[in-house]
Amino acid sequence: MKEVLLIPGPTPLPEEVRASMFKDMIDHRGHAFGELLDRLQFKLKRVFMTSRPVYIFPGTGTGALECAVSNLFSAGEEILSLSNGSFAERWAEIAQRKNLNVDVLQFPYGEPWDLNLLEEKVKSKRYAGVLLTHNETSTGVLNPLEEAVSLIRSLSPDTLICVDAVSSLGGAPLKMDRWGLDAVMTASQKALMSPPGLALVALGERAFNKALTLTSSSYYWDIKLADEFLNKSPSQTPYTPAISILYALDRALTLLLEEGLENSWDRHRELARFLREGLRAMGMDILPKEEFASPTVTAVKVPQGMSPSKIKKALESKGVIVAGGMGPLKDKVFRVAHMGNVSKNDIVIFLNALKEVIESV
Known part of the structure; x- marks a missing residue:
């Protein structure tokens, strides 16, 4: 895999x-x-x-x-x-x-x-x-x-x-x-x-x-x-x-x-939008307000009663690697990057894996 x-x-x-x-x-x-x-x-x-x-x-x-x-x-x-x-x-x-x-x-x-x-x-x-x-x-x-x-x-x-x-x-x-x-x-x-x-x-x-x-x-x-x-x-x-x-x-x-710099900027914004729409469809949200949300990385709030480290580990077992939170956010968020050579299909795979993880808890 x-x-x-x-x-x-x-x-x-x-x-x-x-x-x-x-x-x-x-x-x-x-x-x-x-x-x-x-x-x-x-x-x-x-x-x-x-x-x-x-x-x-x-x-x-x-x-x-x-x-x-x-x-x-x-x-x-x-x-x-x-x-x-x-x-x-x-x-x-x-x-x-x-x-x-x-x-x-x-x-x-x-x-x-x-x-x-x-x-x-x-x-x-x-x-x-x-x-x-x-x-x-x-x-x-x-x-x-x-x-x-x-x-x-x-x-x-x-x-x-x-x-x-x-x-x-x-x-x-x-x-x-x-x-x-x-x-x-x-x-x-x-x-x-x-x-x-x-x-x-x-x-x-x-x-x-x-x-x-x-x-x-x-x-x-x-x-x-x-x-x-x-x-x-x-x-x-x-x-x-x-x-x-x-x-x-x-x-x-x-x-x-x-590709062109402006096209690259647009592609990153579109990937970020697509990811966040998928997260919200699962009832999850991101840390910052949307108007200041990054086009390259998203900090995902973890639902109450769930652990970022356990979500990260469960995703890893499905072949999807995300990052943990840092500093005071260590137990509150995990981070998903959508920068560089990341595709919409990669985001679809992540969202499907996350849905399975959330439903199994």
């Missing part, structure tokens, strides 16, 4: 993306690798919707977030972190470990940012940077990023706006240059339909110029070093790259761009 994988990363791969990883290894200081990096730059700029370079590191989404704070801020600088879930909390902790002074503006899990409270906070202090989690994977909330950025920019034009787009890029609208985002971070294994193993970091001109004035607190995540090697001829990375995963990302980005 083939498993249906519906966790929020790693996500299922298109067959041709998997096949692309079996190519031969190449010299990572040679012209063939330089051409691969150049192709990736061209495609990633289109997906991030930016004219700026996108730096590719072997790593994860968490690593990409650490890269941002390691290069853009110095110890003691004032940072504002908007938190309404476990992954936003993680980013705040990363910043705190870098000895930044982090103010956490906390919102309830399952609720979006309150822009009125954000306005009060930004007016209260001058912040060097704001950390924004676009799509909170732990709760299934898509935060009002464009509106928040516009508000912050109007009140504090010099504040660097840093965005965790790990579970949104490719699956939800995000327009880096048009929205005035200073740093956007993501990873390969979610809506980009690629294997885990790549951290992707894009810096706007203002953020990059600030990075040039600082000494990164990390050698591994040093943007200046990455930029220096990217601008060599042929293009390179500072240290050994994950060549097989770069092959996969190259093919996956071609598929995404052939």
Whole structure:
């Protein structure tokens, strides 16, 4: 029985993306690798919707977030972190470990940012940077990023706006240059339909110029070093790259761009709608209000008297793999991802399996 994988990363791969990883290894200081990096730059700029370079590191989404704070801020600088879930909390902790002074503006899990409270906070202090989690994977909330950025920019034009787009890029609208985002971070294994193993970091001109004035607190995540090697001829990375995963990302980005970004956004919204209609037909509901519900992952409330872990285990016995809740939601929800290479048929299989599980309890 083939498993249906519906966790929020790693996500299922298109067959041709998997096949692309079996190519031969190449010299990572040679012209063939330089051409691969150049192709990736061209495609990633289109997906991030930016004219700026996108730096590719072997790593994860968490690593990409650490890269941002390691290069853009110095110890003691004032940072504002908007938190309404476990992954936003993680980013705040990363910043705190870098000895930044982090103010956490906390919102309830399952609720979006309150822009009125954000306005009060930004007016209260001058912040060097704001950390924004676009799509909170732990709760299934898509935060009002464009509106928040516009508000912050109007009140504090010099504040660097840093965005965790790990579970949104490719699956939800995000327009880096048009929205005035200073740093956007993501990873390969979610809506980009690629294997885990790549951290992707894009810096706007203002953020990059600030990075040039600082000494990164990390050698591994040093943007200046990455930029220096990217601008060599042929293009390179500072240290050994994950060549097989770069092959996969190259093919996956071609598929995404052939589909078209807006079509991909629409497909993710439609899958989310289809899933939630099926859940509600069974008498189940989701954690956030529909208007702020994520197009890439859904947090499903568990009916009273039922256990998320038992539902998850029962689904697994039927070949359907979902994710558990996180943090304070551990015993309240389970999570279903519908990002990347997930089909409507996958959702039908999940809904049928869930119906059997619910009826058997």
